[in-house]
Amino acid sequence: MFEIVITPGVHNTDGLGHINNGVLAEWFETARTPIYKIFTPSLEFMNNQWQLIMVHSEYDFYNQIFFKRDVVIRTFIKKIGKTSFTVYHELFQENKKCASGSVVLVYYDYATEENLDITDEIRKKLKKHFYRY
Amino acid sequence: MFEIVITPGVHNTDGLGHINNGVLAEWFETARTPIYKIFTPSLEFMNNQWQLIMVHSEYDFYNQIFFKRDVVIRTFIKKIGKTSFTVYHELFQENKKCASGSVVLVYYDYATEENLDITDEIRKKLKKHFYRY
Amino acid sequence: MFEIVITPGVHNTDGLGHINNGVLAEWFETARTPIYKIFTPSLEFMNNQWQLIMVHSEYDFYNQIFFKRDVVIRTFIKKIGKTSFTVYHELFQENKKCASGSVVLVYYDYATEENLDITDEIRKKLKKHFYRY
Amino acid sequence: MFEIVITPGVHNTDGLGHINNGVLAEWFETARTPIYKIFTPSLEFMNNQWQLIMVHSEYDFYNQIFFKRDVVIRTFIKKIGKTSFTVYHELFQENKKCASGSVVLVYYDYATEENLDITDEIRKKLKKHFYRY
Numbered sequence: 228m229f230e231i232v233i234t235p236g237v238h239n240t241d242g243l244g245h246i247n248n249g250v251l252a253e254w255f256e257t258a259r260t261p262i263y264k265i266f267t268p269s270l271e272f273m274n275n276q277w278q279l280i281m282v283h284s285e286y287d288f289y290n291q292i293f294f295k296r297d298v299v300i301r302t303f304i305k306k307i308g309k310t311s312f313t314v315y316h317e318l319f320q321e322n323k324k325c326a327s328g329s330v331v332l333v334y335y336d337y338a339t340e341e342n343l344d345i346t347d348e349i350r351k352k353l354k355k356h357f358y359r360y
Numbered sequence: 361m362f363e364i365v366i367t368p369g370v371h372n373t374d375g376l377g378h379i380n381n382g383v384l385a386e387w388f389e390t391a392r393t394p395i396y397k398i399f400t401p402s403l404e405f406m407n408n409q410w411q412l413i414m415v416h417s418e419y420d421f422y423n424q425i426f427f428k429r430d431v432v433i434r435t436f437i438k439k440i441g442k443t444s445f446t447v448y449h450e451l452f453q454e455n456k457k458c459a460s461g462s463v464v465l466v467y468y469d470y471a472t473e474e475n476l477d478i479t480d481e482i483r484k485k486l487k488k489h490f491y492r493y
Numbered sequence: 494m495f496e497i498v499i500t501p502g503v504h505n506t507d508g509l510g511h512i513n514n515g516v517l518a519e520w521f522e523t524a525r526t527p528i529y530k531i532f533t534p535s536l537e538f539m540n541n542q543w544q545l546i547m548v549h550s551e552y553d554f555y556n557q558i559f560f561k562r563d564v565v566i567r568t569f570i571k572k573i574g575k576t577s578f579t580v581y582h583e584l585f586q587e588n589k590k591c592a593s594g595s596v597v598l599v600y601y602d603y604a605t606e607e608n609l610d611i612t613d614e615i616r617k618k619l620k621k622h623f624y625r626y
Numbered sequence: 627m628f629e630i631v632i633t634p635g636v637h638n639t640d641g642l643g644h645i646n647n648g649v650l651a652e653w654f655e656t657a658r659t660p661i662y663k664i665f666t667p668s669l670e671f672m673n674n675q676w677q678l679i680m681v682h683s684e685y686d687f688y689n690q691i692f693f694k695r696d697v698v699i700r701t702f703i704k705k706i707g708k709t710s711f712t713v714y715h716e717l718f719q720e721n722k723k724c725a726s727g728s729v730v731l732v733y734y735d736y737a738t739e740e741n742l743d744i745t746d747e748i749r750k751k752l753k754k755h756f757y758r759y
Contacts, residue, residue, distance in 0.1 A: 231633070234630070234656060234659070235656075236652055236653075236655045236656030236659070237507050237508060237513065237655050237656075237659075237662070238507060238513045238515045238651070238652045238655050238656075240507045240508035240671070241503050241504060241506045241507065241508070242405035242410070242503060242506035242507070242508070242510045242511075242560060243405055243410055243470070243503075244405075244508045244671050244672060245508075247389075247503065247504045248385065248389075248414045248417065249382065249385030249386050249389060249504045251385075252381065252382030252384075252385050252637070253382050253635055253637045254635075256380075256381075256382060256635045256636050256637050257633060257634075257635030257636075257637075260633070260635070260636075263636070269694075270693060270694045271694075272374075272375035272376055272377075272639070272643050272693075273643060277375070277376055280421075280424075281381045281421055282420065282421050283418070283419065283420050283421070284381065284418065284419045284421075285416070285417065285418035285419070286416065286417045286418070287415065287416055288413075288414055288415050288416070288417075291413075294508060294669060294671075295668075295669045295670075337376070364500070367497070367523060367526070368523075369519055369520075369522050369523030369526065370522050370523075370526075370529070370640050370641060370642075370646065371518070371519045371522050371523075371640060371646045371648045373538070373640045373641035374636050374637060374639045374640065374641070375636060375639035375640070375641070375643045375644075375693060376636075377538050377539060377641045378641075380636065380637045382637045385504070386502055386504045387502075389502050389503050389504050390500060390501075390502030390503075390504075393500070393502070393503075396503070402561075403560060403561045404561075405506070405510050405560075406510060427536060427538075427641060428535075428536045428537075508671035508676070509671055509676055509736070510671075513655075514651065514655075514680045514683065515648065515651030515652050515655060517651075518647065518648030518650075518651050519648050522646075522647075522648060538640075538641035538642055538643075543641070543642055546687075546690075547647045547687055548686070548687050549684070549685065549686050549687065550647065550684065550685045550687075551682070551683065551684035551685070552682065552683045552684070553681065553682055554679075554680055554681050554682070554683075557679075603642070
């Protein structure tokens with residue numbers, strides 16, 4: 228499990244006075260950086276070093292998230308297939324689960340536009356963060 | 361069906377040179393404004409006039425979206441329940457379907473925190489935009 | 494002069510019920526695409542084709558901008574120096590000037606990290622959009 | 627002085643591989659929350675509790691900011707007038723000053739649309755964070 232704390236800003240709110248739902252895509256992406264690092268230790272975009280592409284994402288909203296308090300995001304791995312895997316995120320505010328989300332990422336060569344097989348080495352690193360509840 | 365055209369900006373791209381996946385939540389939300397208008401003709405947030413809350417969203421990404429060309433978003437209604445309904449979006453760039461998404465919105469009273477029954481009048485207006493393919 | 498129309502989305506608002514000030518950086522950037530095109534006709538980021546870097550920006554806010562109505566942005570060139578130039582933007586909503594902004598962009602080689610001299614050809618194209626009021 | 631640390635996300639980058647300039651408006655706004663708290667201890671937007679409006683902002687960019695490393699933002703007060711004051715921000719990455727910015731905020735009653743005089747109590751609290759270098 229990876230855990231990050233994010234302090235919401237006014238720009239993350241919308242006219243309804245709560246955090247806009249679209250912000251979760253951004254916050255969850257920030258929470259995935261340690262996973263990106265497993266695939267691209269340099270975290271460099273150039274020279275075909277980045278080899279992940281998103282094919283699916285989904286979000287469930289249980290409680291409104293507000294501006295005034297920090298947000299905790301926990302990130303897990305849920306499934307690992309041949310060329311893709313699922314990341315699962317949970318968002319808490321004051322210990323209340325407010326939202327969760329899953330994204331499916333494919334190990335992908337942007338240059339050849341082909342899916343890549345997830346290596347055993349990467350698989351082992353991902354497995355350390357499996358969701359077990 | 362509702363259709364809007366959006367011109368991507370540089371800020372919508374990311375280090376991979378394409379449009380960042382999180383932008384879709386924003387663009388699809390902009391595409392839903394005519395639907396919000398069915399519920400809140402004034403489009404005012406204040407005084408409990410806004411009565412929709414999102415409980416679920418999901419996105420499928422088929423092809424990368426790029427900065428250089430306009431994007432067309434088509435918006436439909438897919439399901440109407442007792443207190444909630446599903447909006448379906450399709451995103452095209454150069455006539456290629458690049459992404460789609462669904463969001464479930466609940467007709468909701470923010471003051472009492474209770475779900476509201478979708479009225480026949482609203483139901484009739486939503487049905488005009490049903491997805492039939 | 495270049496002119497674009499932007500339809501605000503709910504995500505552009507903040508808890509005060511108006512458009513968040515930070516959105517202007519994004520909208521004005523979208524308005525500058527035709528200027529970027531003068532420097533990089535392909536609008537491609539890769540292979541050192543993009544050769545502009547921002548060194549300064551400023552924004553003046555005269556009236557609140559709201560969600561409900563389209564926004565018109567007019568874009569002009571204000572000054573052209575040896576290696577840099579100033580772009581000036583004005584934002585209107587319902588014919589009321591709500592904000593303006595200026596950004597200074599330098600013609601810049603990202604690979605060598607050196608400023609480039611603005612060529613006569615580019616200078617001529619920029620001059621067509623000079624602000625004269 | 628107030629100091630915050632922000633971890634950039636992929637969505638903060640653009641096609642040039644660095645952090646998009648528009649992100650600074652958001653990050654600096656997050657850095658101003660403790661200042662907003664001086665004026666609105668509840669940090670609530672509703673019932674006319676929020677009484678600050680931005681009239682000017684400006685940003686200077688000295689060095690590109692990159693995705694891979696945390697960013698430190700230091701926030702100071704620079705000037706206090708009768709009804710307005712200036713906040714000054716500096717952004718560092720790996721101890722290198724990459725950008726700075728100033729925003730002018732007016733103490734403002736959104737309901738009556740009138741400027742308010744900054745009270746002695748607030749003035750005293752702001753002065754504790756004066757920029758002196």
